[in-house]
Amino acid sequence: MSKYGEEAKRLHREGNRCSASVYKAFADVNINSDNNIPAPRSEDGKCGTVLAAEKLIREMGLGDVSDFDNEFLRVYGSLKCAELLKMHGRRCNEFVGFTAEYVEKLMGKNNNIVPERVIEMRKAWAEGDAKRDAGLEEPESIEKFRNISYGPYGDWNLLDVYRPKNKTGEKLPLIVSIHGGGYFYGDKELYRFYCMHLAEYGFAVINYNYRLSPENKFPAPLEDALAVFNWISTNSDRYGLDKDNVFMVGDSAGAQLVSQFACICSNKAYADIFGFNLPDDVKLKGVSLACGMYNIRRRSDGNNDLMLDYLGTFDLLKDPRTEVHEYITSDYPPAFVFSAENDFLVTECEPFAEFLGQKGIKAKAKIYGKKEDVEVGHVFHVNLKLPVGEEANRDQTDFFKSLIKDY
Numbered sequence: 092m093s094k095y096g097e098e099a100k101r102l103h104r105e106g107n108r109c110s111a112s113v114y115k116a117f118a119d120v121n122i123n124s125d126n127n128i129p130a131p132r133s134e135d136g137k138c139g140t141v142l143a144a145e146k147l148i149r150e151m152g153l154g155d156v157s158d159f160d161n162e163f164l165r166v167y168g169s170l171k172c173a174e175l176l177k178m179h180g181r182r183c184n185e186f187v188g189f190t191a192e193y194v195e196k197l198m199g200k201n202n203n204i205v206p207e208r209v210i211e212m213r214k215a216w217a218e219g220d221a222k223r224d225a226g227l228e229e230p231e232s233i234e235k236f237r238n239i240s241y242g243p244y245g246d247w248n249l250l251d252v253y254r255p256k257n258k259t260g261e262k263l264p265l266i267v268s269i270h271g272g273g274y275f276y277g278d279k280e281l282y283r284f285y286c287m288h289l290a291e292y293g294f295a296v297i298n299y300n301y302r303l304s305p306e307n308k309f310p311a312p313l314e315d316a317l318a319v320f321n322w323i324s325t326n327s328d329r330y331g332l333d334k335d336n337v338f339m340v341g342d343s344a345g346a347q348l349v350s351q352f353a354c355i356c357s358n359k360a361y362a363d364i365f366g367f368n369l370p371d372d373v374k375l376k377g378v379s380l381a382c383g384m385y386n387i388r389r390r391s392d393g394n395n396d397l398m399l400d401y402l403g404t405f406d407l408l409k410d411p412r413t414e415v416h417e418y419i420t421s422d423y424p425p426a427f428v429f430s431a432e433n434d435f436l437v438t439e440c441e442p443f444a445e446f447l448g449q450k451g452i453k454a455k456a457k458i459y460g461k462k463e464d465v466e467v468g469h470v471f472h473v474n475l476k477l478p479v480g481e482e483a484n485r486d487q488t489d490f491f492k493s494l495i496k497d498y
Contacts, residue, residue, distance in 0.1 A: 099191035103184050110139030112187045114147065117194065120205045120306075121151055125246075136171040140183075140190040149245035152302055153197040162193065198306075205305055209400065213276050220281055223474050232256055233287045236330065241299065241322040242315060247307075250299035250319065251279055252330050253290040262327075263295040264336035264495055266488075267319060269352075271343030271382075271470055274304045274312065274401040285473045285484075289340070292488040295332050297323070305400035309407060310365060316352045317367050324370035338491045339378045342470045343436070346383025350443075351415050353378050353424050361418035364411050377494045379427040379487035382434045382470050385443045387413045416446065425453035427490040429483060431460045433468040455490065459483055 095116045103112035114128045129146055131139030141163060145156040160170060166189065169175050175186070229235070234254045242248030254263060268286050270277040279286075279298045286298035301315035320337075327334045341349030355362045356375045362368075384390050388408050390398060399405065407413055426447055430440035437458060444456035459479050460467030466474070472483040 095195040096188040096192035100184050100188045103187045108139055109183050109187050110143040113140050113143035113190050113194075116191050117147055117151075119210055120198070121147060125150075132172050136173060138170060138172045138175055138186060140186045141170045144190045144194055147194050148197065151194075151198070152244045152247050152307060153194065159193060159197075163190070206396075206400075208396070209275055209305060212273075216272070216276050217281075223476075224284055227284045227475060229283065230287055230291060233290050234259070235287075239322075242318040244302055244315075247300055247302045248315060248318065249279065250297055250322070251283065251286070252332075253287050253296045253298065254331065255290055255293060258293065258331075260331070262331050262333045263293070264338065264491065265297065265323070265332045265334075266290075266294045266491070267297045267316075267323075267337065267339045268299075269301070269312070269316065269339065269341040269345040269348045270298075271341065271345040272303070273397050274344045275397060276303065282473070284475055288475055288481075288484060289488060292485070294338075294488065294491070295330065304397075308403040309401055310412065312348050313352055313355065313365065313367075316348065317355075317369065320356075320373050321370055323373050334373050335376075336495050337373055337375050338494075339375065340381070340487065341378075341383065342381035342473065343383060346380040347385060347387070349378050350380055350383065350385050350426075351387075353426075354415050354418050357422040357424060358418050358420050375424050377425045377427070377491050379490065380429070380443070381472055381483070381487075382430050382436055382440075383428075383443075384436050384439045386416065386439075419447070419450055419452075421451040423447065423450065423452045425490075425494055427455050427457075427487050429457045429459065429472075429487070431464075431467045431469070431471050432458060432462050433460060433465060434471070435469060457483075457486065 099112045099116035102115055103109060107115065108131060110131055111128050129139065129142035134142055141160070144159050148154060148156050148159060163170060167175060168178055232255060234256050236252040238249045239252065240248060241250050266289055268282060270279070270282045278300050282298050286296045290296045297319060299319055302311040323332060323334060323337065339349045339353065353375060355365065355367055356369060426444065428440050428444040430437045440458060441456045444454040447454035459471065466477060467479050471477055472480040474480045
């Protein structure tokens with residue numbers, strides 16, 4: 092019996108319901124858990140183990156739930172609790188173990204087992220971000236459309252749209268935010284205060300979840316960015332989004348993803364390497380890159396666990412998809428690139444802006460704060476309590492406005 096199978100059976104023996112036993116067994120790796128455990132028979136009379144497995148598979152992005160359902164049917168003859176009891180008696184502990192083991196095998200097949208170091212980093216970073224945002228409230232001036240599905244990967248593929256209430260009925264320029272977090276951490280809930288703040292500058296803003304590592308590998312976040320652009324193409328009228336004036340912001344790993352996706356959007360040859368077909372009617376007009384690194388190959392020096400979690404193998408460093416700079420052309424969108432004196436990635440900022448300028452691309456670089464400003468460090472602009480953070484957010488939105496004709 093597998094690790095998670097044994098844990099699920101133990102929880103069941105201790106008196107937990109079958110669904111809770113399976114679901115709780117994966118608490119250490121299921122970062123998308125909402126702790127809303129399905130009750131046995133709550134859906135079509137299904138066994139609680141089946142409902143828990145289906146929920147885990149969706150939340151963890153492990154594939155199609157019908158594959159599990161078919162396997163459970165093959166082994167036990169039914170998905171329904173009453174029928175299982177009639178055919179097999181009270182073998183619930185066996186069902187629990189079988190189900191948890193199946194989910195664990197899916198994790199292994201997809202290389203989705205999360206290392207303890209990642210689990211601990213996620214916890215520590217979440218605690219720090221919670222302290223940073225303590226006391227913040229969502230602005231009443233912003234209209235929020237939440238938890239909209241934009242792709243096939245369950246909770247990984249949910250987005251929010253924020254709009255100023257005083258712009259109701261207007262088609263607004265759009266900012267798409269790719270959150271940071273080292274490719275392994277973060278979600279739209281963490282970035283909602285920041286993204287709503289950007290909306291206060293007169294923009295519609297899309298704030299979205301994307302598939303994280305190590306559960307998902309390169310190029311999953313870029314595939315999700317493409318899915319968001321496709322969603323914009325088909326839903327712009329409903330949410331009042333100006334497809335001719337689309338901008339992107341990203342910080343840290345999100346800045347790298349934005350910088351790379353901008354290359355995909357502006358160079359069809361590069362997009363073709365990924366097999367991406369971008370919507371013709373969504374125009375990326377500019378990007379803002381905060382506290383990022385912009386050369387995957389240089390950062391992946393063979394001894395970087397987080398990059399290995401994301402890439403899956405350093406062999407990808409020989410893949411043309413990771414050679415972004417080579418494919419940047421003069422069609423690349425204008426870029427505002429910024430950092431802080433105390434950002435550990437500050438040395439990435441000005442060289443990348445200079446590189447873009449040498450390609451004939453409009454690019455502006457700015458470094459905020461002073462060495463003695465210890466709070467003005469990595470992704471400082473997400474801290475809405477810092478005046479310099481508000482300054483940076485005003486600067487990046489002003490940069491976007493300068494690119495909009497007749498704004």
